[in-house]
Amino acid sequence: NRRLINVPLIKGEERYTIDFEGIERAIVEENVTLFLLCNPHNPVGRVWTEDELKRLGDICIKHNVLIVSDEIHADFVWKGHTHKVFAALGESYAEHCIVCTAPSKTFNIAGLQVSNIFIPNDSLRRRFIKEIDRAGYSQLNTMGIVGCEGAYKVGAPWLDELKEYIQDNIQFTIDYIAKYMPKIHVYRPEGTYLMWLDCSQLPLSPKERDEWIVNDAKLWLNTGSMFGIDGEDFERINVACPRKILEEGLESWRRAYEAKGF
Structure with missing residues (x-):
């Protein structure tokens, strides 16, 4: 029973930027409790800066909004830009987020259905595990585990x-x-x-x-x-x-x- 509240990015000549005021307004007016962040961003290709991420995080923390940070393209960041893991911005940000990554895009193994989900907050992590267990999809397949381990060990x-x-x-x-x-x-x-x-x-x-x-x-x-x-x-x-x-x-x-x- 979730509702999607869309706050468009601001389109510039050469890059997009975040509408921070629009996001905070939508959070308040629509009683938002979960924010979906994509970094690097698909499809516009932005790699959000540390300042942008902290400003966004501060808004969400202020209004007790959980941030799910999709960082699946983090291995593909180009010259002049640096990917910042949301949870690494500081303890307060880590406590309010779930970080999602995977070897699937990087190593072309999406068919093995393996991903990584990092939840620093103990209480939130227990809640997440409980929901996964209830869904009956709580165990990775063997080839997925082996493929992920192999990719990270020798794929650099x-x-x-x-x-x-x-x-x-x-x-x-x-x-x-x-x-x-x-x-x-x-x-x-x-x-x-x-x-x-x-x-x-x-x-x-x-x-x-x-x-x-x-x-x-x-x-x-x-x-x-x-x-x-x-x-x-x-x-x-x-x-x-x-x-x-x-x-x-x-x-x-x-x-x-x-x-x-x-």
């Missing part, structure tokens, strides 16, 4: 190479779209391997744009509307793939773009 060199490859793919995508599809604006991600593309300058409705991409460009992107009304003008691309596949996809989109005469 592979991950270092992967991050270099993905950063090159990000730059390639930014350069390609700027050169061949200039009416599409790319938000450079500070973190994650997901590209957030502003298509609002295209003379197409969200429905028309999606049909054009599927039928003409022969691509299946993540349409921004899946993230709510604030994402309707956007498309999302996953660039954590071989360069050849990325090039083929962008070239197909380019041909459809040129055929439309944009």
Whole structure:
């Protein structure tokens, strides 16, 4: 019986920011008790700074709001930015949060269904374990445990190479779209391997744009509307793939773009 209260991020030319006043207003007016934080943020690619996180945390602590911090993309943070674990901001923040991570995005083992949930607050952790036990889904599968342990023990060199490859793919995508599809604006991600593309300058409705991409460009992107009304003008691309596949996809989109005469 939860209700979702949406407070949109503030869209800037090159990055998004948090609407702190809007969040506090919504907490008070809607009697909010749980805040869902995504850091690094999917889909806009922001890596929230320590100051931003503390300001957000202070608002939630003031109004006794529990923070669930989804940090599943924490291993993908790019040059000039640093990921801050919410629970590591200080004791008061740790006592009011649940931190969620996983090896699934980093090491491509989502099929093993394993994740990590950190709850520093003893009372809250006991409540959580009780609910998990009641759900009957309290035990990890054997392959998930082994896969997680193996990834964290020996996966660092592979991950270092992967991050270099993905950063090159990000730059390639930014350069390609700027050169061949200039009416599409790319938000450079500070973190994650997901590209957030502003298509609002295209003379197409969200429905028309999606049909054009599927039928003409022969691509299946993540349409921004899946993230709510604030994402309707956007498309999302996953660039954590071989360069050849990325090039083929962008070239197909380019041909459809040129055929439309944009």
